[in-house]
Amino acid sequence: MTQVSMTVNGKSVSGDVEGRTLLSSFLRDHLSLTGTHVGCDTAQCGACVVHVNGEAVKSCNMLALEADGADVGTIEGQANPDGSLNVIQQAFQDHHGLQCGFCTPGMVMSAAALLKENPRPTEAEIRKYLEGNLCRCTGYHNIVKAIMAASGQDAGKIAAE
Amino acid sequence: MPKDSGIGASSKRREDVRFLTGAGNYTDDINVHGQAYVHFLRSDIAHGRIKSIDTSAAETMPGVVKVFTGKDFEGVGGMPCGWEVTDKHGAPMQEPPHPILAQGKVRHVGDPIAAVVADSLEQARDAAEAIELDIEELPAVLDMKAAAQEGATLVHDDLKNNICYDWQLGEADDAKVNEVFANAAHVTTLDLVNNRLVANPMEPRVAVAEYNRGTEDYTLYTTSQNPHVIRLLMCAFVLGLPEHKVRVVAPDVGGGFGTKIFHYAEEAFCTFAAKACGRPVKWTASRSEAFMSDAQGRDHVSTIELALDADNNFIGLRTNTYANLGAYLSTFSSSVPTWLHGTLMAGNYKTPVIQVNVKAMFTNTVPVDAYRGAGRPEATFQLERVVDKAARELGVDPIALRRQNFITQFPYDTPVALTYDTGDYNGTMDKLEVAADLAGFAARRTESEAKGKLRGLGINCYIEACGIAPSNIVGMLGARAGLYDAATVRVNATGSISVMVGAHSHGQGHETAFPQVVADMIGIDESMVEIVHGDTSKIPFGMGTYGSRSLAVCGSAMVKATEKVIEKAKKIAAHLLEASEADIELKDGQFSVAGTDKSVAWGDVTLTAYVPHNYPLEVEPGLEETAFYDPANFTFPAGAYACEVEVDPETGQVTIEKFTAADDFGNIINPMIVDGQVHGGIGQGIGQALLENCAYDENGQLLSASFMDYAMPRADDVPFYEVDHSSQTPCTHNPLGVKGCGEAGAIGSPPAVVNAVLDALNSGGKSVDHIDMPVSPSRVWAAMNS
Ligand code: FES
Numbered sequence: 001m002t003q004v005s006m007t008v009n010g011k012s013v014s015g016d017v018e019g020r021t022l023l024s025s026f027l028r029d030h031l032s033l034t035g036t037h038v039g040c041d042t043a044q045c046g047a048c049v050v051h052v053n054g055e056a057v058k059s060c061n062m063l064a065l066e067a068d069g070a071d072v073g074t075i076e077g078q079a080n081p082d083g084s085l086n087v088i089q090q091a092f093q094d095h096h097g098l099q100c101g102f103c104t105p106g107m108v109m110s111a112a113a114l115l116k117e118n119p120r121p122t123e124a125e126i127r128k129y130l131e132g133n134l135c136r137c138t139g140y141h142n143i144v145k146a147i148m149a150a151s152g153q154d155a156g157k158i159a160a161e
Numbered sequence: 162m163p164k165d166s167g168i169g170a171s172s173k174r175r176e177d178v179r180f181l182t183g184a185g186n187y188t189d190d191i192n193v194h195g196q197a198y199v200h201f202l203r204s205d206i207a208h209g210r211i212k213s214i215d216t217s218a219a220e221t222m223p224g225v226v227k228v229f230t231g232k233d234f235e236g237v238g239g240m241p242c243g244w245e246v247t248d249k250h251g252a253p254m255q256e257p258p259h260p261i262l263a264q265g266k267v268r269h270v271g272d273p274i275a276a277v278v279a280d281s282l283e284q285a286r287d288a289a290e291a292i293e294l295d296i297e298e299l300p301a302v303l304d305m306k307a308a309a310q311e312g313a314t315l316v317h318d319d320l321k322n323n324i325c326y327d328w329q330l331g332e333a334d335d336a337k338v339n340e341v342f343a344n345a346a347h348v349t350t351l352d353l354v355n356n357r358l359v360a361n362p363m364e365p366r367v368a369v370a371e372y373n374r375g376t377e378d379y380t381l382y383t384t385s386q387n388p389h390v391i392r393l394l395m396c397a398f399v400l401g402l403p404e405h406k407v408r409v410v411a412p413d414v415g416g417g418f419g420t421k422i423f424h425y426a427e428e429a430f431c432t433f434a435a436k437a438c439g440r441p442v443k444w445t446a447s448r449s450e451a452f453m454s455d456a457q458g459r460d461h462v463s464t465i466e467l468a469l470d471a472d473n474n475f476i477g478l479r480t481n482t483y484a485n486l487g488a489y490l491s492t493f494s495s496s497v498p499t500w501l502h503g504t505l506m507a508g509n510y511k512t513p514v515i516q517v518n519v520k521a522m523f524t525n526t527v528p529v530d531a532y533r534g535a536g537r538p539e540a541t542f543q544l545e546r547v548v549d550k551a552a553r554e555l556g557v558d559p560i561a562l563r564r565q566n567f568i569t570q571f572p573y574d575t576p577v578a579l580t581y582d583t584g585d586y587n588g589t590m591d592k593l594e595v596a597a598d599l600a601g602f603a604a605r606r607t608e609s610e611a612k613g614k615l616r617g618l619g620i621n622c623y624i625e626a627c628g629i630a631p632s633n634i635v636g637m638l639g640a641r642a643g644l645y646d647a648a649t650v651r652v653n654a655t656g657s658i659s660v661m662v663g664a665h666s667h668g669q670g671h672e673t674a675f676p677q678v679v680a681d682m683i684g685i686d687e688s689m690v691e692i693v694h695g696d697t698s699k700i701p702f703g704m705g706t707y708g709s710r711s712l713a714v715c716g717s718a719m720v721k722a723t724e725k726v727i728e729k730a731k732k733i734a735a736h737l738l739e740a741s742e743a744d745i746e747l748k749d750g751q752f753s754v755a756g757t758d759k760s761v762a763w764g765d766v767t768l769t770a771y772v773p774h775n776y777p778l779e780v781e782p783g784l785e786e787t788a789f790y791d792p793a794n795f796t797f798p799a800g801a802y803a804c805e806v807e808v809d810p811e812t813g814q815v816t817i818e819k820f821t822a823a824d825d826f827g828n829i830i831n832p833m834i835v836d837g838q839v840h841g842g843i844g845q846g847i848g849q850a851l852l853e854n855c856a857y858d859e860n861g862q863l864l865s866a867s868f869m870d871y872a873m874p875r876a877d878d879v880p881f882y883e884v885d886h887s888s889q890t891p892c893t894h895n896p897l898g899v900k901g902c903g904e905a906g907a908i909g910s911p912p913a914v915v916n917a918v919l920d921a922l923n924s925g926g927k928s929v930d931h932i933d934m935p936v937s938p939s940r941v942w943a944a945m946n947s
């Protein structure tokens with residue numbers, strides 16, 4: 001067991017982990033931050049995406065020890081300080097960008113990272129960026145629309161209602 | 162004007178807030194104090210005889226609580242099948258045992274052989290590696306036609322052959338069918354494969370079970386679409402437990418698409434082991450495990466023949482299908498190629514003579530059961546592909562050929578056992594032609610050609626039968642369950658309402674749409690109504706969610722229960738208003754006496770029901786009603802879809818340029834949710850048509866066992882979809898006039914995609930009749946260059 005310390009959603013946390021403990025398990029099992037989901041074992045689905053030092057990272061593909069000292073953001077830390085949904089979360093609700101909700105935390109975290117690096121992405125850029133995030137429910141239509149809306153673009157004009 | 166609340170409004174989903182903030186409660190988020198973890202040792206070969214299993218080393222490994230093998234379950238029932246199909250000679254289907262852990266033989270890659278329960282998952286996994294197996298490998302039975310031959314290796318040694326049943330529907334007189342075909346002016350024949358799929362809800366299956374020694378109660382948390390059904394099957398057929406001692410909870414569930422309907426061995430195992438180990442037991446499937454243990458979908462090999470007269474009227478249809486059931490009968494697998502497939506072969510057309518033949522086969526593959534659409538996509542694919550091929554052979558417009566043969570009079574008795582209550586197939590096709598801008602296709606094709614691409618347009622229609630019912634009929638057809646649903650409307654003293662429903666929401670948005678109905682009926686704000694689902698200890702009973710049935714069946718029960726509540730509330734209001742009950746009207750949450758300005762508010766009446774001081778003596782206090790609803794018939798959503806593709810003639814790469822769906826779902830409660838359901842279905846249908854394939858090699862090894870080699874549709878594989886559901890013929894026999902929309906997209910889209918690809922290739926001067934799904938670049942390229 002090795003001690004690992006990091007900042008998660010602005011709070012300092014630490015815990016004892018095995019060398020093989022994944023960041024996703026550390027978040028879910030040690031910190032009870034179960035909003036980060038695990039949908040595969042080959043780093044393909046993106047349900048587990050979190051931010052590590054501002055970058056979108058698949059937390060199932062990183063050891064907890066590798067995140068030692070890092071600044072980690074998860075879905076639980078995304079809402080506005082008053083608890084209301086942030087712009088991306090609100091756009092997902094407004095545009096029905098989620099159904100079962102299982103892929104949703106990863107989608108929202110990926111969308112946030114995309115908009116940080118590209119504040120007005122085109123439809124094609126969004127679709128390309130989401131290559132590592134699988135959703136089985138929505139057919140992606142409303143996810144792409146929600147991300148366009150969150151970036152201030154009129155998704156209604158581009159996509160059919 | 163779109164409505165802003167109640168029936169017909171696109172109310173935003175209230176469940177979204179918890180999902181968007183990481184506050185959902187999925188089964189894997191549940192941890193029970195003291196829980197141990199189970200790891201299943203699964204077969205890595207497709208077929209073999211178990212000679213010995215030595216668990217002694219594993220038992221002494223660190224953290225191990227107990228190791229189980231098939232022997233531990235000898236006195237326990239096997240996994241049951243919920244539908245007995247009778248074959249065409251009147252014999253019941255062959256029904257082999259399906260043990261929780263393998264006994265005697267392993268029959269598919271992934272078949273569980275042993276289970277290790279340990280303090281941690283890592284310890285359970287490590288110990289499983291120490292189990293010594295001696296298994297004699299046997300030849301794997303894979304090809305369905307070969308498996309049907311006399312003398313073929315048997316998947317189940319105790320059965321007479323590998324054929325579960327040889328079933329027929331429609332015209333039983335072969336001579337009559339032969340005569341129709343002999344007299345036909347034209348016959349179109351097509352051999353096709355409906356590719357095997359893996360449902361892959363993004364949440365893998367999970368089960369957590371605990372046993373309370375003091376009360377002798379069990380609780381099972383599981384990723385299920387129908388917790389009551391799981392409880393019933395597990396208690397009555399597998400473990401022999403009294404139902405009232407078992408609570409099954411399906412909390413937030415991350416998608417199902419059919420594959421979470423079924424009762425799985427892992428659920429029964431955890432429940433059994435929780436008592437045997439004296440500790441709660443948790444199992445979380447890895448995705449690789451899901452690929453070899455979730456029931457898979459489709460996998461039909463068919464030959465279909467369509468007979469037309471000299472005027473291009475459809476005069477006869479005959480299909481012969483081999484349907485793969487895999488190694489064991491999963492819960493509803495036997496019903497899929499039969500009553501959910503054969504009955505749909507009339508489609509939207511008035512073909513007078515139809516004969517459907519289905520041989521269902523056991524093979525050494527993962528069991529196959531219902532996946533979104535379940536039988537109806539297979540029927541639609543056959544029919545709409547053969548109609549398209551006929552149009553090409555005859556040189557007629559594929560839309561005109563369809564229109565000419567549409568059923569236009571309702572109710573309509575098909576030759577394959579169904580009665581369609583209502584529909585307007587021409588009206589829906591009219592909507593499609595406009596929504597898809599078919600008039601502009603020629604110009605779009607020219608544009609594509611200027612870029613060096615071939616552009617194709619594919620059209621198809623579909624009909625589906627949803628809300629499977631009524632119970633007395635399905636019972637005659639072999640169902641071992643009723644197919645009603647139930648709801649309890651509990652009105653609280655202050656007027657807010659909890660509705661306990663038997664349907665389960667795992668993405669469908671019931672928590673939003675169902676309150677819209679109840680609030681609308683009473684005239685109160687939607688926020689006053691809340692849905693409770695997914696817990697056998699909280700809801701009256703429920704058959705769950707599948708077959709696009711939730712609103713049509715459970716929603717109808719909810720309407721009936723709400724009607725009872727209103728009827729009783731009117732009695733109370735009449736007493737308060739000193740008027741006759743017959744004169745009481747309910748509108749906008751106010752009870753008033755017709756023709757007067759006397760009224761009393763909803764909240765005053767509900768409070769009176771619980772504080773019955775000034776109260777009618779003959780009425781019981783309280784305000785809570787339950788209704789069970791058994792539909793009179795299926796519902797019949799129908800639609801017409803159009804897909805436009807571009808094919809790169811250099812590489813065979815297909816891209817979907819435009820996809821339009823025109824559906825008739827009857828009345829609609831929440832259009833936003835309905836659109837979302839159609840989008841999701843189309844996404845899966847495009848996945849089946851272009852990308853997805855569950856493949857086994859010649860030894861029965863599963864080749865597509867992870868997202869690395871099973872191609873799931875990604876955001877850049879699909880376009881924005883155009884969805885039109887303004888064609889509405891309300892269902893005639895349920896109180897909401899709704900038909901169901903959950904499966905339509907997955908049923909209607911694969912043939913549209915394939916038809917479009919073939920249209921593109923033929924426009925480029927290639928004569929290509931058919932390409933099997935998935936229509937991959939290599940298959941397209943091969944077809945173009947053959
Ligand atoms: S769980 Fe991390 S990518 Fe699937």
Ligand code: FES
Nearest residue numbers: 099103135136137
């Ligand atoms: S909303 Fe269910 S997987 Fe995306």
